[in-house]
Amino acid sequence: MKLITFYGSRGLRIVKGENQYVWDDKGRRYLDLHAGHGVAFLGHRNPKVVEYLKRQLDTIITLTTAFDIDIRDEMLKEIDDLKPEGMDNIFLLNSGTEAVELAMKIARKITGRKKFIAFKNSFHGRTMGSLSITWNKKYREPFEPLISPIEFLEFNQIDELKKLDDSVAAVILEPVQGEGGVIPAKPEFVKALREETERRGILLVSDEVQAGFGRTGKVWAYQHYGIRPDILTAGKAIGGGFPVSAVFVPDSIAEKLGEGDHGTTYGGNPMAAAAVTAASRVLKEDKVPEQAKVKGETFMKMLRDALVDFKSVREVRGLGLMIGVDLRLNPGTAIKVLQDNGVLSLKAGVSTIRFLSPYMITNQDMELAVDATRKGVAETEGKKTS
Numbered sequence: 001m002k003l004i005t006f007y008g009s010r011g012l013r014i015v016k017g018e019n020q021y022v023w024d025d026k027g028r029r030y031l032d033l034h035a036g037h038g039v040a041f042l043g044h045r046n047p048k049v050v051e052y053l054k055r056q057l058d059t060i061i062t063l064t065t066a067f068d069i070d071i072r073d074e075m076l077k078e079i080d081d082l083k084p085e086g087m088d089n090i091f092l093l094n095s096g097t098e099a100v101e102l103a104m105k106i107a108r109k110i111t112g113r114k115k116f117i118a119f120k121n122s123f124h125g126r127t128m129g130s131l132s133i134t135w136n137k138k139y140r141e142p143f144e145p146l147i148s149p150i151e152f153l154e155f156n157q158i159d160e161l162k163k164l165d166d167s168v169a170a171v172i173l174e175p176v177q178g179e180g181g182v183i184p185a186k187p188e189f190v191k192a193l194r195e196e197t198e199r200r201g202i203l204l205v206s207d208e209v210q211a212g213f214g215r216t217g218k219v220w221a222y223q224h225y226g227i228r229p230d231i232l233t234a235g236k237a238i239g240g241g242f243p244v245s246a247v248f249v250p251d252s253i254a255e256k257l258g259e260g261d262h263g264t265t266y267g268g269n270p271m272a273a274a275a276v277t278a279a280s281r282v283l284k285e286d287k288v289p290e291q292a293k294v295k296g297e298t299f300m301k302m303l304r305d306a307l308v309d310f311k312s313v314r315e316v317r318g319l320g321l322m323i324g325v326d327l328r329l330n331p332g333t334a335i336k337v338l339q340d341n342g343v344l345s346l347k348a349g350v351s352t353i354r355f356l357s358p359y360m361i362t363n364q365d366m367e368l369a370v371d372a373t374r375k376g377v378a379e380t381e382g383k384k385t386s
């Protein structure tokens with residue numbers, strides 16, 4: 001039997017993960033700034049997550065939300081302190097794309113409108129709805145016709161907001177574009193977008209599947225911008241490594257949703273509830289957002305200082321521990337050199353090395369990553385390194 005995988009092989013067989021590290025079958029340790037596409041933000045096998053999952057395994061693994069269970073109540077209590085402002089309702093799913101799908105369904109149901117607006121360089125997932133609002137043509141075109149109407153606007157261009165009209169159900173925004181190249185939204189753009197969407201009765205969806213849950217230095221990335229979205233989607237980090245995603249909405253929206261509007265076999269299962277409970281406790285007890293803010297600033301400064309002399313480096317950018325090194329050349333060589341030097345990273349957009357570091361990264365880890373990045377960029381420029 002052969003496994004279908006749509007990702008190119010990295011040529012490593014991983015046998016173990018712990019905190020910010022993974023080990024291969026030859027016993028070599030890697031600093032994991034790939035983190036399973038950012039899932040392992042709370043580290044691999046975070047002890048609290050392992051404790052909760054093990055306890056849940058001994059109790060019950062599966063139970064639909066039609067039946068009550070204590071672990072879900074515990075989860076609701078733990079996540080209540082972390083909820084996006086004004087959003088008292090959560091619906092649990094299993095992957096980021098499912099959360100986006102539900103956000104789109106909700107937007108159509110609530111507004112009675114059809115159209116979605118997304119941004120150039122956006123990434124929202126690979127199922128038919130979320131794919132329709134994902135910018136990269138290579139992902140979209142083989143599967144057309146997708147849902148419509150959809151319009152992609154220039155990201156961070158206030159002028160573009162003139163194109164919003166009363167036919168639009170929702171605008172889907174990544175406060176920091178992840179797959180598209182680690183591009184933070186500009187504060188004035190987000191403010192203008194919020195004003196214009198509010199004025200026209202358009203729902204604003206903050207897609208925080210990648211940026212959310214502490215990674216950018218706040219619990220939710222929209223909190224950097226002094227606005228409130230209408231719907232928030234979360235995933236990746238919120239289960240501490242367990243597959244789970246969430247849609248948050250305020251009462252004003254939840255009240256208009258009813259039985260049959262959506263459903264999911266696995267969503268909200270006890271294992272996922274246990275994982276989210278543990279992850280929420282870790283976030284609060286370890287003051288994860290604060291750590292991400294401080295460490296992210298340090299890491300970005302170290303990268304900027306170390307890369308200042310390289311002509312191929314266009315920019316080091318990001319927010320908290322969501323960091324990109326944007327090159328004028330293809331980043332493939334640099335990512336390979338980083339890996340050979342014990343650091344796993346991933347590509348974003350066409351030209352960016354992306355670091356999605358677990359929050360427990362140390363200064364020593366950063367030095368290793370910065371040194372490996374220097375080597376990677378040097379080789380990209382055709383310079384010999386030792």
Ligand SMILES: Cc1ncc(COP(=O)(O)O)c(C=O)c1O
Binds near residue numbers: 097179
């Ligand atoms: C912003 C954003 N939305 C949605 C998704 C889709 O998540 P998943 O791969 O879990 O379906 C991703 C994945 O990278 C993402 O970055």
